[in-house]
Amino acid sequence: MQLTLDEISIxxxxxxxxxxxxxxxxxxxDLARRSAAxxxxxxxxxxxxxxxxxxxGAPSSPRSAGAAKPAASVAYGRSPSxxxxxxxxxxxxxxxxxxxxxxGLAAGRVPWANMYEFALxxxxxxxxxxxxxxxxxxxxxxxxxxxxTGLVLVLLGIAALNFYVSPIPLPPALQSVWLVIHVFVAxxxxxxxxxxxxxxxxxxxxxxxxxxxxxxxxxxxxxxxTLPDSVTxxxxxxxxxxxxxxxxxxTLMAGSIWAEKAxxxxxxxxxxxxxxxxxxxxxxxYIHARATRGWxxxxxxxxxxxxxxxxLFNFTVVNLFFKGLHAYSGL
Amino acid sequence: MSPQSDPGxxxxxxDHIDSTEADPGETxxxxxxxxxxxxxxxxxRQLTSMRTALLLLLLLAIAAVPGSLVPQRSSDPNGVTxxxxxxxxxxxxxxxxxxxDVYTSVWFSAIYLLLFVSLIGCIIPRTKHHFEALRARPxxxxxRLSRLAGYTERALPEGETAAAAIDxxxxxxxxxxxxxxQYELRGEPSVSAERGYLRETxxxxxxxxxxxxxxxxxxxxxxxxxxxxxxxxxxxxxxTLAAYDSxxxxxxxxxxxxxxxxxSLESLDAVYETRNQDAIGQPxxxxxxxxxxxxxxxxxxxxVKVNEPLYTHGTDVYLLGNGYAPTITVKNAEGDVVFTDAxxxxxxxxxxxxxxxxxxxxxxxxxxxxxGFFYPTQTELTSGAYTSSYPDLILPVLTLNVYEGDLGxxxxxxxxxYSLDTSTLEQLTGGKTGxxxxxxxxxxxxxxxxGLGTVTFDDVSPGAAPAVDVSDTDAxxxxxxxxxxxxxxxxxxxxxxxxxxxxxxxxxxxxxILGGLLVSLFVPRRRMWVKAVTKPDGRVVLEYAALAxxxxxxxxxxxxxxxxxxxxxxxxxxSTSNSNSAADAPEKSST
Ligand code: HEM
Numbered sequence: 019m020q021l022t023l024d025e026i027s028i029x030x031x032x033x034x035x036x037x038x039x040x041x042x043x044x045x046x047x048d049l050a051r052r053s054a055a056x057x058x059x060x061x062x063x064x065x066x067x068x069x070x071x072x073x074x075g076a077p078s079s080p081r082s083a084g085a086a087k088p089a090a091s092v093a094y095g096r097s098p099s100x101x102x103x104x105x106x107x108x109x110x111x112x113x114x115x116x117x118x119x120x121x122g123l124a125a126g127r128v129p130w131a132n133m134y135e136f137a138l139x140x141x142x143x144x145x146x147x148x149x150x151x152x153x154x155x156x157x158x159x160x161x162x163x164x165x166x167t168g169l170v171l172v173l174l175g176i177a178a179l180n181f182y183v184s185p186i187p188l189p190p191a192l193q194s195v196w197l198v199i200h201v202f203v204a205x206x207x208x209x210x211x212x213x214x215x216x217x218x219x220x221x222x223x224x225x226x227x228x229x230x231x232x233x234x235x236x237x238x239x240x241x242x243x244t245l246p247d248s249v250t251x252x253x254x255x256x257x258x259x260x261x262x263x264x265x266x267x268x269t270l271m272a273g274s275i276w277a278e279k280a281x282x283x284x285x286x287x288x289x290x291x292x293x294x295x296x297x298x299x300x301x302x303x304y305i306h307a308r309a310t311r312g313w314x315x316x317x318x319x320x321x322x323x324x325x326x327x328x329x330l331f332n333f334t335v336v337n338l339f340f341k342g343l344h345a346y347s348g349l
Numbered sequence: 350m351s352p353q354s355d356p357g358x359x360x361x362x363x364d365h366i367d368s369t370e371a372d373p374g375e376t377x378x379x380x381x382x383x384x385x386x387x388x389x390x391x392x393x394r395q396l397t398s399m400r401t402a403l404l405l406l407l408l409l410a411i412a413a414v415p416g417s418l419v420p421q422r423s424s425d426p427n428g429v430t431x432x433x434x435x436x437x438x439x440x441x442x443x444x445x446x447x448x449x450d451v452y453t454s455v456w457f458s459a460i461y462l463l464l465f466v467s468l469i470g471c472i473i474p475r476t477k478h479h480f481e482a483l484r485a486r487p488x489x490x491x492x493r494l495s496r497l498a499g500y501t502e503r504a505l506p507e508g509e510t511a512a513a514a515i516d517x518x519x520x521x522x523x524x525x526x527x528x529x530x531q532y533e534l535r536g537e538p539s540v541s542a543e544r545g546y547l548r549e550t551x552x553x554x555x556x557x558x559x560x561x562x563x564x565x566x567x568x569x570x571x572x573x574x575x576x577x578x579x580x581x582x583x584x585x586x587x588x589t590l591a592a593y594d595s596x597x598x599x600x601x602x603x604x605x606x607x608x609x610x611x612x613s614l615e616s617l618d619a620v621y622e623t624r625n626q627d628a629i630g631q632p633x634x635x636x637x638x639x640x641x642x643x644x645x646x647x648x649x650x651x652x653v654k655v656n657e658p659l660y661t662h663g664t665d666v667y668l669l670g671n672g673y674a675p676t677i678t679v680k681n682a683e684g685d686v687v688f689t690d691a692x693x694x695x696x697x698x699x700x701x702x703x704x705x706x707x708x709x710x711x712x713x714x715x716x717x718x719x720x721g722f723f724y725p726t727q728t729e730l731t732s733g734a735y736t737s738s739y740p741d742l743i744l745p746v747l748t749l750n751v752y753e754g755d756l757g758x759x760x761x762x763x764x765x766x767y768s769l770d771t772s773t774l775e776q777l778t779g780g781k782t783g784x785x786x787x788x789x790x791x792x793x794x795x796x797x798x799x800g801l802g803t804v805t806f807d808d809v810s811p812g813a814a815p816a817v818d819v820s821d822t823d824a825x826x827x828x829x830x831x832x833x834x835x836x837x838x839x840x841x842x843x844x845x846x847x848x849x850x851x852x853x854x855x856x857x858x859x860x861x862i863l864g865g866l867l868v869s870l871f872v873p874r875r876r877m878w879v880k881a882v883t884k885p886d887g888r889v890v891l892e893y894a895a896l897a898x899x900x901x902x903x904x905x906x907x908x909x910x911x912x913x914x915x916x917x918x919x920x921x922x923x924s925t926s927n928s929n930s931a932a933d934a935p936e937k938s939s940t
Contacts, residue, residue: 186628190635190655257902260870267866271859280656282667282845283575284852285566286424287452292417296410303406309899310399311364321407328410340417 023124024185030117031138031178034110038171041106045163047099052161052241103163104152110167111145114174118142125185130201131192133337137177139202140333141170143209151213157254161245165216196276204269208329210262211301215326217255218319224248225316252315256308259322263301270294289340293332300325362399362471367898396463397470405464412460416451419443423452465563472556479549486530490539490878497878497894499908503916505889511881512538514891518879518915525911527877539880544873548899551868558861565858569851571601581674581691581841585613588664588846606848610662611642615650617671617840621741630700630739637668637842653844663848670843672696672703675723675747675791676807679709682800687712689807693841694723695767700737701725706769707749708756713801718752718769725838742834747806749787750779751797791837810836874898877908879915891916 021029118138122129130139148166151157188197225248245251273294278284285291304325307318361367383391395401420428429449433440447454494500505514519529519540527542576593580586588611590596590604598604620634635654641661642648653659659666673696678689687709694705702724709717726739727746735748752774758764777798779786787795792808808814877895884890893912897904912919 184627186625186631187622187633189632193634194656253900253902256900264863264866264870267863271863274859275856276656278852279658282658282665282669282847284855287416287421288424289417292413296413299406299410299413303403303410306399306403306406309361309366310403311366313400313403314366336417 023120027117027120027124028178028182030113030120031174034113034117035171035174035178037106037110037113038167038174041103041110042164042167042171044099044103044106045160045167048097048103049161049164049241051097051099052244056241056243100160100163103167104160107145107163107167108149110170111142111149114138114142114145114170121185125187127188128198128202130205131188131197132181132183134177134181134183136201136205136333136337137173137181140205140208141173141177143205144212145170147206147209147213151258159213159217159254161220161241162213162216165219166213169212191280194276194279196272196279200269200272200276203265203272207262207265207269208333210258210265211326211329214255214259214262214322217251217258218322220245221248221251221255221319222316222323224251225319248315252319255319255322259301259304259325263298263305266294266298266301270298289336290332293328293336297325297328297332300328361475362397362402363394364399393470396467402464402467402471405460405467409460409464412457413451415448416457419448419451421451422449461563465560468556469560472553472560475549476553476557479546479553482549483546487528487541487543487876490532490534490541490880492534494878494880494892494894497896499905500892500894501909501912501919502882502893503891503912503919505881505891506916511883511889514916515540515879515881518891521911521915522877522879537880537882539878541876541878543876545875545898548869548872548874551865551870551872553865554861555865555869558858558865561858562855562862565851565854569599569849569855571599572606572851573847573849574598574602574606575845575847577669577843577845579693579841579843580612580614581693582614582616582839584691585611586844587611588662593846608662608664609644611640611648612661612666612844613640613642613648614638614842615640617842619671619741619840621739630741632740635668635671637671637844639666653842665847665849667845667847668842669845670696672701672841672843673723673725673742673745674839674841675705675721675745676809676839677707677719677721677747678805678807679707679717679797679802680805681712681802684802685712687802691809691839691841692721693767694721698737699740701740702737704767706767708758708766708769710756710758713753715753716756717797717801718754718756718771718774719749719804720752720769720771721747721749723747723838742836742838745791745834745838747789748779749789749804751777751787751801753777753801791834808837809839810834813837870900873901873903873907875901875904875907877911879911 118129121135121138125131125135129135144166148159148162151159220242224242224245227242228248246254273291274284277286277288277291300321304318304321307313307321420432422429432449443449447456451457491497505511515531515538519531519542522529522540522542525544527544528546529540529542531538531540533539574597576596578586578592578594586592587609588607589609590607615638618634618636618638619632622628622631622633625631637653639651639653639659640648641651641659643662651659651661653666653668655668658668672694674691674693676689676691679687681687688707692705692707694703696703702722705721705723707717707719707721709719722735724735724737724744724746725741726737726743727735728738730736735746752769752771754774757770757773764770776782778784784798787797787804789795789804789806791806791810792813794803794805796803875895875897878893880892881889882892891912893908893915895904895908
C-alpha cells in the first residue's frame with residue numbers, strides 16, 4: 019500500500035499524541051511525587067519554617083545549594099519520571115514536527131492555512147517554546163510539563179478528530195507572503211501566552227499557599243512546595259508574556275497590512291480583527307497592571323489568565339461560530 | 350526629594366509602582382477642603398493615573414466585544430437587515446444603544462477618547478520630566494549600598510588608591526554606556542552611574558505613536574473616500590463621482606479630489622482547481638487585466654489581483670469580486686432592438702449560480718422586466734430545479750421569468766439594478782403562470798410570451814455563430830455536447846476604489862509603536878554605584894550595588910559582571926544570586 023505524504027503526516031500526528039500522553043502521565047507522576055517529597059521534607063526538617071518555599075533542585079536554581087534546605091529538594095532534580103517526561107516530550111515534538119512538515123509538503127505550501135493546520139502548527143509551537151525555554155534558555159519550567167503536554171494533547175486531539183480537512187490549494191485571498199509571516203507570528207505568540215498563562219495559574223496557587231502560610235496556619239504540602247515562589251513565577255510569566263505581547267502587536271500590524279492588500283482596507287472591525295484587538299488590549303492592561311500600585315501580583319495574574327482565555331476563545335469559538343471575512347477554517 | 354536630585358522618581362503617574370510619591374490613598378484624611386481648582390486638579394490626577402488608564406483599557410476591551418456578536422452596519426450591512434428580520438423585537442432596542450454601530454457609538458468613542466486624554470495627560474509631564482532627567486546628574490550615592498540589589502564587595506587591588514579605583518570604575522562605566530558622576534561622602538569616594546534612558550524614550554515614543562495612529566486614522570477617514578464599481582469585460586470606467594455604483598466619502602471630502610482617469614477591463618481570468626478531487630472548482634486565481642489612462646497619457650496595461658491591488662492616480666483599486674454578465678438582447682414584435690447589454694448577475698454560491706435582472710422601460714407595449722438565473726455549469730437536481738455544479742463555463746444556461754407592467758422607475762426614485770419590484774408587474778412565464786420559464790444557452794433566441802418579441806442570450810465568443818432560434822425546436826437539442834463555451838459569456842469584476850491620504854502615516858506610527866515597544870521593554874534602565882569604603886579595621890574595600898528602574902532581570906548579573914571586570918573575581922567565591930526577583934531584592938539573603 020502506498021501512503022500519501024498526508025497520510026504519513028496523520029500517522030505522525032497520532033503517534034505524537036500517544037507519546038504526548040505518555041509524557042503527560044510521567045509529568046503527572048512527577049507532580050504526585052513532588053507532593054510526597056514535600057511532605058517527607060517537612061518531616062525531615064520539622065524545625066524549618068513552613069513558610070519557606072522549597073526550591074526545585076534544578077541546576078539553574080542556585081537556591082538548592084543552601085545547606086539548610088531539606089534533602090528532598092536536592093534529590094528532586096533526579097526524579098526519573100521528570101526525565102521520562104522531558105524525553106517523551108522531545109520525542110513527541112519530533113513526531114509532531116514531522117507531521118507538520120509532511121503536511122506542508124503534501125499541500126505544497128506552509129502548513130497553516132486552515133483550522134486543522136493552525137492547530138497542528140500552533141500546538142507544535144507551544145511545545146517548541148516550552149522546549150526552547152527548557153533547553154536553550156535553561157529555565158527550569160519542567161513543572162509545567164503536565165499543563166503543556168495536556169494542553170497540546172487535547173488541542174491536537176480536537177484538531178485531528180474534528181477539524182481535519184484534506185490538503186487543498188490556497189484560495190486567492192490567502193496567496194500572500196503575509197500568510198507565512200502573520201499567521202506564523204500569531205501562532206508563536208499563542209505559544210508564549212500559553213506558557214505565561216500556565217505560570218500565572220501556578221503563581222496564583224502559590225500565592226494562596228504563601229498567604230495561608232503567612233497567617234501561620236498549617237499548609238497542606240503539595241507539589242507547590244517544590245516550586246519557585248510566587249514572585250519568581252510572576253516575573254517569569256511577565257517576561258514570557260511581554261515577548262508574546264510584542265509578537266501579538268506585530269501580528270496585529272501585519273494583519274492590517276495584509277487586510278489592506280486583500281480586502282482593500284487595513285482595519286474594518288471584522289470579528290477576527292475585533293478579537294485580535296481585544297487580546298492586545300487585555301495584555302496591554304496586564305502590562306499596566308504590573309506597573310500599577312495595588313495591581314501587581316495576583317490581580318495582574320488574573321489579567322494574564324483572562325488574556326489567554328481570550329486567545330483560546332479567538333482560536334476556537336470565533337473561528338468556528340462567528341461570521342466574518344476570516345472564514346478560513348476550511349470546515 | 351526634588352526631581353533634580355532624583356531624576357526618574359516622580360516622572361510616572363503617582364500610582365506607578367516605582368513612584369516615590371505617596372499613594373493618593375495614603376494621604377491623610379484631615380486635608381483642607383478642596384477648592385474648585387483643587388477639585389479639578391484632583392480629577393485630572395485621577396484621570397491621568399495608572400489605575401484609570403488600566404481600567405479604561407479593560408473597559409475598552411469589554412466594549413469591543415458586542416461588535417463581534419451582533420452584525421455591524423460598517424462591515425456587514427446585509428447581516429444587520431437580516432438581524433432585524435430575525436429579531437423584530439430585540440433589534441430596535443439594540444439599535445437604540447448603537448449596537449449595530451459599536452465602533453462609532455457614543456459609548457465606545459467616549460471610552461477611547463477618555464483613554465487618549467488620559468494618555469496625553471500622561472505623556473506631556475513625563476516627556477518634560479524625561480528631558481530634565483536627560484540633562485540631570487546621576488543621583489548621589491546612597492549611604493549604605495549593602496541593602497541594594499546585587500550588592501557585592503571586592504578588595505581594593507594591590508597598590509591602588511581608592512580614588513584611582515573609583516576613577517577607573519567611572520571610566521569603565523562610561524564606556525559601557527552609563528552616565529557617571531563622582532561623589533565624595535565623609536571621605537569615601539564613590540561613583541554614581543545611570544543608564545538606559547532609552548527605555549523611557551521608547552516608552553514615550555510608543556505612547557505618543559498611539560496618539561499618532563488615532564489622529565492619522567481620524568484624518569484619513571475624513572479626507573478619503575471609498576467607492577465600488579462593477580465593470581464588465583470590454584467596459585470602461587471614468588473616475589468621476591457619477592460613475593460609481595456606490596460611494597462613501599469622508600466628512601471633508603470634495604469631489605474635486607477625484608482624478609478622472611479611465612480604467613478599462615480588458616479581460617478577467619478565472620482559474621479553478623480541476624485536479625485535486627477534494628477541491629474541484631475551488632478558485633485558484635483571479636486576474637483582472639486592465640488598461641489605465643490618465644487625462645493626457647498613454648494607456649497602460651496593468652493587472653489587478655486579489656492581494657495585489659493596483660495603485661494608480663492616487664487611488665487604490667482592489668479586485669473584490671467577480672461573476673458573469675450574460676449579454677442579453679430583447680427585440681419587440683416589430684423586430685427592433687429595445688434592449689441589449691451585458692447584465693452583471695450576482696453570484697449566489699461557490700459554483701456561481703447567479704441572479705440578475707433585465708429592465709426594458711421603452712419600446713414595448715408595456716414595460717418589461719425579467720428575473721434571470723444563470724448557471725455556468727447547469728445541473729438538474731432530483732427535484733427538477735437547476736443548480737450550478739462548477740463555477741466555470743462548461744454548460745452555461747440562462748433561465749428567465751418575464752414580467753409586464755410598471756417597473757416603478759419613472760418617478761425618479763433610485764432603484765437597485767439588481768432587484769425587480771414585482772408588486773406592480775404581472776408575471777408572464779414561470780412560477781404559477783403555467784408557461785415554462787425561458788431557457789437559453791449562449792447563442793440561442795426564444796420567443797417572448799404573447800407575441801411580444803424575442804430574447805437572445807448572445808454568444809460573445811470571438812467568431813461565434815449568429816443566434817439560433819430555439820423556440821420551434823426541442824429545447825434539449827443535442828448541440829450542448831462537445832461545444833466549448835469557455836468564452837461565450839462575459840465576466841465582470843467588481844472593484845473597490847479607495848483613497849486614504851493618511852494610510853502611510855498610520856503605517857509609520859505603527860512602526861514607531863513596535864520600535865518603541867521593543868526598546869522600552871528590553872532596554873534595562875539601571876543605576877549602579879561603586880564606592881570605596883574604609884572598614885573599621887582600616888581596610889579599604891570596593892562596594893558595588895545597583896538599582897533597577899522597572900523590570901530588569903539581568904541586574905544582579907550585571908553588578909557581578911562589572912565588579913569582576915573592574916576588580917577581578919571575588920576572592921572567596923561568594924555565591925551572588927543570579928535568580929529572578931531582581932527588582933525587589935533588598936530582603937534577599939546572601940546564603
Ligand atoms: C491607549 C492606551 C494605552 C495603551 C494601549 C498603553 C500600552 C502600554 C504598553 C503596551 C506598555 C508597555 C510598553 C512600555 O513600557 O512602553 C505601557 C507602559 C506604560 N504605560 Fe501605557 N498604554 C496606554 C495608556 C497609558 C496611560 C493613559 C498612561 C498614564 C496614566 C500610561 C502609562 C504607562 C506607563 C507608566 C508605562 C510603563 C510601565 C512600566 O513601568 O513597566 N499608559 N503602556
